[in-house]
Amino acid sequence: MWEQLAASLTDGLLLGFVYGLAAMGLTLIWGVMSVINLAHGPVIALGMFGTYLLFTHLGLNPYLAVVIVAVLGLPAGFLIYGVAVHRVINAPHLSSLLATFAVNMIIIGIGTAVFSTSPQNIDFSMGTLEAGPLTVPGTRFVAAFGAVLFTAGLYLFLYFSRPGKAIRAVANNRRAAELMGIPSSLILALSFGLGTMLATAAGGLIATFFPFTILSGGIYELKSFVICVLGGLGHPLGALLGGLILGGLEGLVPTFMPVSWVPVVEFGLFVLVLLVKPSGLMGAK
Amino acid sequence: MKSLRWYPVILLVVLGLLLPGAAPSASAAEKTVVIGFTASKTGKFNVEATRQINGLHLWMEQVNAKGGIKLADGTVAKFADKYYDDESKKGRVQELYTKLISADKADFLISPYSSPLADASAVIAQQYNKIMITTGAASDSTYKKGFTLVYQTYTPASRYLTGAVDLLGKLNPAAKTLAIVHEKDKFSTDVVNALKAYAESKGYQIALFEGYDSGTTDFAPFINKIPQPVGAIMGGGHFADTTTFAKQLYEKKINASMIALLVAPPEPKFAELGEACISVVGSSQWEPAAKYSPEAAKKLGMEYYGISVADFTKSYQAKYGGETPSYHSAGGYVAGLLLQKAIEQAGSTDTAKVKAVLDGMNLMTFYGVIKFDNTPKAHGLQVGHDMVYIQWQKGKDGKPAKEVVWPAAAATASAFVCPVRK
Numbered sequence: 001m002w003e004q005l006a007a008s009l010t011d012g013l014l015l016g017f018v019y020g021l022a023a024m025g026l027t028l029i030w031g032v033m034s035v036i037n038l039a040h041g042p043v044i045a046l047g048m049f050g051t052y053l054l055f056t057h058l059g060l061n062p063y064l065a066v067v068i069v070a071v072l073g074l075p076a077g078f079l080i081y082g083v084a085v086h087r088v089i090n091a092p093h094l095s096s097l098l099a100t101f102a103v104n105m106i107i108i109g110i111g112t113a114v115f116s117t118s119p120q121n122i123d124f125s126m127g128t129l130e131a132g133p134l135t136v137p138g139t140r141f142v143a144a145f146g147a148v149l150f151t152a153g154l155y156l157f158l159y160f161s162r163p164g165k166a167i168r169a170v171a172n173n174r175r176a177a178e179l180m181g182i183p184s185s186l187i188l189a190l191s192f193g194l195g196t197m198l199a200t201a202a203g204g205l206i207a208t209f210f211p212f213t214i215l216s217g218g219i220y221e222l223k224s225f226v227i228c229v230l231g232g233l234g235h236p237l238g239a240l241l242g243g244l245i246l247g248g249l250e251g252l253v254p255t256f257m258p259v260s261w262v263p264v265v266e267f268g269l270f271v272l273v274l275l276v277k278p279s280g281l282m283g284a285k
Numbered sequence: 286m287k288s289l290r291w292y293p294v295i296l297l298v299v300l301g302l303l304l305p306g307a308a309p310s311a312s313a314a315e316k317t318v319v320i321g322f323t324a325s326k327t328g329k330f331n332v333e334a335t336r337q338i339n340g341l342h343l344w345m346e347q348v349n350a351k352g353g354i355k356l357a358d359g360t361v362a363k364f365a366d367k368y369y370d371d372e373s374k375k376g377r378v379q380e381l382y383t384k385l386i387s388a389d390k391a392d393f394l395i396s397p398y399s400s401p402l403a404d405a406s407a408v409i410a411q412q413y414n415k416i417m418i419t420t421g422a423a424s425d426s427t428y429k430k431g432f433t434l435v436y437q438t439y440t441p442a443s444r445y446l447t448g449a450v451d452l453l454g455k456l457n458p459a460a461k462t463l464a465i466v467h468e469k470d471k472f473s474t475d476v477v478n479a480l481k482a483y484a485e486s487k488g489y490q491i492a493l494f495e496g497y498d499s500g501t502t503d504f505a506p507f508i509n510k511i512p513q514p515v516g517a518i519m520g521g522g523h524f525a526d527t528t529t530f531a532k533q534l535y536e537k538k539i540n541a542s543m544i545a546l547l548v549a550p551p552e553p554k555f556a557e558l559g560e561a562c563i564s565v566v567g568s569s570q571w572e573p574a575a576k577y578s579p580e581a582a583k584k585l586g587m588e589y590y591g592i593s594v595a596d597f598t599k600s601y602q603a604k605y606g607g608e609t610p611s612y613h614s615a616g617g618y619v620a621g622l623l624l625q626k627a628i629e630q631a632g633s634t635d636t637a638k639v640k641a642v643l644d645g646m647n648l649m650t651f652y653g654v655i656k657f658d659n660t661p662k663a664h665g666l667q668v669g670h671d672m673v674y675i676q677w678q679k680g681k682d683g684k685p686a687k688e689v690v691w692p693a694a695a696a697t698a699s700a701f702v703c704p705v706r707k
Binding site for chain 1: 327328329495496497498505506529536537
């Protein structure tokens with residue numbers, strides 16, 4: 001029993017880091033510009049396919065491919081922001097919701113036409129790490145470590161660089177930031193780019209251990225919403241915490257009940273947080 | 286007399302005038318029989334469905350190359366196909382089959398791959414009075430709904446993995462527990478429910494019996510629940526999820542005397558798992574090493590019909606770039622072959638006449654024995670065909686090699702207990 005619990009919890013928590021990274025992109029965009037990005041899932045899937053293509057066609061190490069894909073995610077985010085979000089940024093939320101939903105449909109449509117919906121797989125092994133009752137595939141461990149690195153990088157950027165500080169200023173009060181001479185349009189584009197970058201990185205890391213299709217991002221987008229609400233919308237560190245809670249639950253619940261109960265518990269918690277602490281665990285009071 | 290010299294010319298002119306009229310009447314003696322189906326060209330059934338369609342296309346090419354089928358009224362029936370991509374989605378199937386019948390005028394239907402999709406399409410076939418040969422669809426329940434025009438080529442799900450329990454008993458008589466992890470779809474659920482009942486009747490204890498959603502990619506929560514040691518791990522679902530399950534069992538270094546999974550192991554593509562596929566057992570509807578022949582049919586006192594096992598394998602490899610046919614390929618071919626036999630014997634493409642032949646069919650083909658239940662209780666259910674079990678072993682070159690290990694009479698190699706993974 002305890003062995004199963006330890007093994008299951010470890011698997012869940014390792015996955016939780018990657019969930020957290022995926023949710024961080026969503027929460028950053030929401031926090032800075034109050035846009036619910038419905039293109040988040042397909043962008044995660046694009047990260048998966050980008051990593052897959054660099055691995056299979058150019059023979060790159062998948063982790064190097066994840067870095068390249070993440071870097072490419074930045075201009076991709078600029079593009080999505082410029083084409084679909086910028087003009088509706090001050091419009092009611094429904095406009096930006098529909099605009100990002102349109103981007104979602106476009107990416108899925110093109111992705112289905114190009115890649116089909118057949119499952120793809122990055123055939124790469126990092127061996128297995130063993131410690132007592134724990135047997136963890138190396139790819140999951142490296143993915144969790146990668147997620148921590150990306151999170152640390154984001155924090156260093158947000159707290160110790162001028163553009164990062166500008167992002168925080170715009171998130172805090174866009175009008176005041178503009179009065180201080182911060183070009184808010186550029187900062188909003190940069191934030192969207194960073195959010196997209198984090199999503200593609202998460203997708204790339206997930207692709208190193210799970211098979212995927214162009215539709216696979218949907219499930220991680222759904223989890224990202226739960227995580228954002230758990231951790232507090234607009235709070236990147238809260239997203240990581242939320243990811244760990246969700247991953248922990250996914251490890252914990254199957255030990256005591258059938259795996260099919262996991263979503264029931266997850267979404268039960270989602271509703272509970274919305275009722276008791278709508279701002280999330282790390283959100284403002 | 287002079288005018289008589291013109292007679293041959295006049296005769297030729299008259300014949301020339303008559304021939305254009307004669308030409309259409311010659312072509313009218315040829316009839317195109319449209320075979321309609323949907324194919325999962327994309328989506329999670331892509332691998333299995335592609336092989337199935339490859340098999341069907343090979344049959345069609347061969348029957349047309351031989352001049353088609355001569356019907357009782359002298360007409361020659363040749364075959365053409367019409368199909369759409371169902372994207373491996375049940376939701377698209379009924380709309381597409383209706384289109385195949387109404388707009389494309391399909392004369393006969395072949396099912397899509399997988400039980401849920403075939404089940405959905407069978408309703409349309411019955412509604413529009415069209416004969417459907419199902420292949421790639423093993424679920425028993427489809428044939429217990431009162432359909433009268435739907436005929437199954439696969440051994441039903443209820444007999445899919447029961448042989449693996451017998452094999453386990455022979456391999457490791459000390460094994461007493463089974464962990465069953467399965468996809469929660471119609472086919473896999475039918476298989477494991479029958480498997481569970483059979484294993485319990487043989488005295489095995491079911492240590493884990495749990496289903497996963499279609500499209501699952503993370504099997505760690507299930508694998509962590511498998512008690513160690515366990516006699517055998519059985520279940521799975523379709524190619525994509527079962528392959529991932531087998532890979533993650535290997536990565537997690539789970540030990541069991543036997544790992545027997547559905548659908549994926551008999552596929553040649555399963556060997557791409559490398560070490561992770563070694564020792565995995567799979568139930569197969571057909572293997573190239575199968576020993577069905579006119580001699581075997583004679584011993585059973587039945588007719589042998591169609592191509593031989595060796596010729597099917599050879600012609601399939603020649604057409605598809607050396608690719609070894611899997612049971613999905615054989616299933617596609619035999620679906621067409623059964624229609625051919627029924628139309629040939631009926632001498633007609635009339636639904637009632639072809640149905641009468643199918644109802645009484647009892648013969649052997651390269652794919653095995655074919656006989657349909659013709660009682661109202663389970664009309665069309667396959668009752669003649671049997672499964673074979675394969676195991677991935679290391680070949681002489683060190684690469685994974687697929688061997689038939691059960692039943693003993695058909696075995697090409699002895700099965701072995703899974704080596705301890707450490």
